[in-house]
Amino acid sequence: MQVIRNIIAVVFVVLSALPVVAQHPPTKKIDSLTRLLPATQGIRRISCLNALSEAYWWLPRVVPDSISRWADLAYQESLKFQDTPGQATAIMHLGVGEVCRKNLLASKIYLHKALGMFEGLHNDKGLGWCNLWLGKVLYSENEFDNSLEYFKRSLDYLHRLNDWEGEGVAWGWMGFLYAAMGEYDSSFKYCNKSLAIRQEMSDHLCVAAALTNMGHLFRVAGDNEDALDYFQQGLQYANTHSINVHKTNWNYLDEPMGIVYRLMNKPDSSLFYLKRALQIDPENQMTQVSLGETFLQKKQFDLALEIFLKPIEHFRRENDKWDLMRVLLDVGKAYEGKDENNIALHYALEGSAIAQSANEKQSMMAGYQLLSDIYKKLNRNDSAYIFLQKYTALKDSLMNKQFLWRLRNYKVQADYEQKLKRIALLDKDNKIKKEELANAAMIKWILAVGLLALVFVGFIVYRNLSLKKRNVLLRSKQLEQSLLMQQLEAETKQASLQQKTTELEMQLLRAQINPHFIFNSLNSINRFILQNEKRQASEYLTKFSRLVRMILQHSQNSLISLESELDALRLYIELEALRFNYHFSYKISLQEELDISMLKMPPLIIQPYVENAIWHGLMHKEEHGHLYIEVCQESNQLFLKISDDGVGRSTVPESRYQSSATHKSMGLQITAERIALLQHFHPSDSSVIINDLVQDDGKAAGTEVVIKLPFIYD
Template identity: 25%
Template sequence: MKLLYSIILIASFATISAQNPAADSLLLILKQTKNIHSTTKLQNQISEAYQSSDPHEMQKFANFALKNSLKNNDKIQQAKAHQNIGISNIILGNYQQAVDQFNLSEKVIVSLNDDSKNVKELLAKTLGSKGLAFSEQNRYAKALDCDLRAMRIYEELGNRLQLSKICNNIGVIYNSIDDEKKALQYFLKANQQKEENNPAVAVSASNIGLIYLNQNDKIKAKKYFDESLIGFETNPNPRGLGELYNNLGRYYVSENQSDKAKEYLMKAEKAFESIEDQFGISDTFFLLAEVYFGEKNFDKSLEFADKSLELSKELDLPETRMKCEKLLSEIYDQKGNQQLALLHLKNYDLEKDNLEKIKNEQKRLNTELNFQYEKSQLEKRDSAEQDRLKLILGFLILIVILGSLFFYQRNKEKQQKILLQKQLAEFEHKALHLQMNPHFVFNCLAAISSFIMQNGKADAMKYLSKFSKLMRLTLEFSKESAIPIDKEIEALQNYLELEQLRFNQKFDFKINKDSDIEDDTAIPTLLLQPYVENAIIHGVAPKEGKGFIKINFSQKDDQLICTIEDDGVGIESSKELKKDSVNAHKSMALEISKKRLETLEKIENKKVGLEIEELKDAIGKTLGTKITLKLPLNFIKN
């Protein structure tokens, strides 16, 4: 299931973290202030002071500030007013209105054409807030774009406090697109800034605890939950505390302590209600519905499931709607109302299909987004170079010979970059039409792009050559139903070498072919690649330490025997790691390979064998997984 994480809400980006006493003090100062510029600034500060207690008051004073800033043409306060209106809308669950306000804020800031530290931080705050609004809407590709832009600004400015907060939000996004490894990486990075009394530490600790809980490491999960609870005592955050209570509710459900779980979920409801956070409440209601269902208190379970479903419809939360519909179907089934049980089951199927479409689109957009971002950075660099060349050209007229040599060299570098860019764009287009793992393809493209940006043209060309060779082989093979076995081995060799780079030399491999196999022995095109990919991702990648993959081709009677053996975590452990995910990734490539084997068996009218076994030693310890394919022996016809 999709796990909800406590995002660093608006307080993460606010310039002050005042509570009501601070707002009251500022209101007294406001009454004594006559200057319109000072009044506008105070109204924005009062707005920010109300963000943790009253979003309506926050919005009211931000609107006052916006009106005054337009009167006195104060662009900085105008941008802040749009930010504060947007932030209040996030708290109230009005996400699209929030995005509209952040867009206005960004437009005002860009119009300043000011590279000062304060203006850059203002822009980063706007981008981070907009990223949060997109994240709440499950628009993760757009959210990641905004947060990565904000992160780069904070890195440039050396603002470690805000950097840790934005890293937490990026971790939330990666978790939402099922990249738990990157999510944990960013959460831990956010959690390391303890020396600055960072409020992000409490939120990141809650998030880390939930990842470990999802991995069934309850000791580490409880450790980070306790750290988060202590952190919120120092840095109050109702939204973050509410999500921590939800996480503790999940923890005690896993410990079969339903009373303790309900206790924390009730606390979560109060925390969210204190700031009218409908998003958090919808999650709390669903968790309570699950707890009561487990206690067979179907009336209470029905009450909270209905509440959660109603809120998820208002907030347009497709995953929560799907989970609610499934639970409601189970509740009505237990209550004996088969008609309503069937109705909600149908609704669940519709929501599930809708969510799958959304997730597929998000994955596609996320891949495109990250590639386009890197590409745009390269284009900006080229543009800056061109401007610099124009200035140099006037001087080069006086020294024709040196100027000509310099221009020739720069033009040569530029042409190389344009060539690499063109090839990258072509590979990107091709990659979107291949059934390869998009993470693998994107990592290759991103590595090439990085080489180009660092002027590592030789490395880029070398890497690009290897990648282009694999792409060329793949495209050539797609036209044929069968290829010579040496070509298949060549493609696998290229693929495994690139995957070694992707996983940072996480595994070694070896490919063997028996000497009695003829060179013109045929094998179905790209038949083994999905199984090798599975051995990498679900076998050696989760393993502690370095893994090893062995591929062997042998011949027995009239059959070609292909084996893929890894020393990874094994089938059962792999299933255990993925069992909590409702939307577990289903490899389309493996499904297609299975159908190809069935079709091949019918065409050849010969038995095609596929065996998948978990390897164990004498005492039952898992040694890895072995896949054996037995194919009819065929030869390439000239």
């Protein structure tokens, strides 16, 4: 049961990583992984822990603490089991948790370490996602060019893996990056790619999010009306596909809608959506900053400053230049609104400098305008005029860019809307046709059911009449069948018991012969050691270990292939030849028609007779001896002939023969009983014949043993 649970766990983890149809929210996946976790061990447990950590990356709500918690457990387990791929994945997840907390410096340490490990492992999935998250970190540090390189590098790996989830994220983030750089055509192109992938995946939650991303693009491009339209499309799509954004704690629509209403100079509507967003995610620092910007618009400067000043040191420490730039300019505006212009100037200069170093034109324009207003209030008109000129020039350039992009995009949007209308009309026609077909099918179905009902009633009447007549006959047949079944069950049980008894006897005999052979072999090894013949002892031990391994492998099988039996026999003869200092040679002859790999026989059938030929025939011969083994088929029987040119049975010294009588009788008797038991499974004329060979002058010329076995194929 434990093995089955482990297999299920691994299969689930592997399937959960496949980029097919994404399912959000991942609540079911998290619950399943949590239930499977106690049943996993080792590397499978590490994979399960990493999968749990990754599950908290996704919408509707990212949970950094859960990401880090499961990743840390996976990291500790990977150190224990020396699982390098699992360790690299856990380190990457620890970095992701820090990204979500906006601890950029710590996240870069984790992600760079994981990236190096993935490069060593040639792990494309790890390289794709690690480069993607590093690109996100560099984007937050206003390193736009470097961020773009990492995004492109990640897409190479993710596209090769057909990882749609990763590609959708990468295209979306690249769209944001190009928007920040003022490249609206590229931004629109990549945001559209992200939306298309989400639609192809039927990932409804992320389709709604991608529509929101499109709204962000239009907002950055200065088109607040279209931005709001996309946000509302995202909300409508979520509602159409049964995604309750508030019940699922999805903080992805309220905040952007609050920002757009502020840009449209509707602060009350902005406050409504931003406060609702904070009810969903009260700890979201950037949602709080958006709320502060609305307070700023309502000239509630102290409330705004209380929000803006809180995260500044954290952003500085973590080198989060993107968020720091935004908050510094907000603080400058708040102090300028309170007429504390010297303090406002300090923050405005720092925020504007960060924007200029990143060439982030929206923030640069806001910074120039703010500096011009502050210098004017400080009666530094020259400086005010310089920044006013910069603001005007940049604003004209940016507005021209935005206008041209909206002009180019207008036709695309119009075509897209026409396409949606055509699709809607086609859907309406298809629905009408489906309803007509459904009505026609319903009428046919009613007629068919009515006809079947009439046939069924007639059948029931006929059946009842027939059953009354046949009732007595059926009862008698049932009784007869019951008795027959009981008899068959008894016979089956008896046959099963007989087969089990026979198999147990076979196993007992195999267990007797293996210790007998091992005892003789160990005596031979001991003799070499006592005679200080190290090379022969080493060679003998090597071959002996191979032979013992083969015997152990065959010990659980009632039948093995003839090929395996002959392999073991060769090892045994070579051991005996080594022990007798190659006093004899041997030859095994096989009939060409035999398929020794498919032909089956009991294990260690030939060995006792070969041992007898060596010990009682060839060992007592003064000259070099010969051992012949012939395997052939005759009349659907397998013949095994073992012959030697030793001294023969009649010339063995009486004392020597009697001293080994116990040894010989044990091996040959056991083998004879095994051949006899084989008849229980394969009835045949199995037998063993021993012939004394003589020369023409009547002298002993050796011994021949003929074994007949049934012909058994696999």
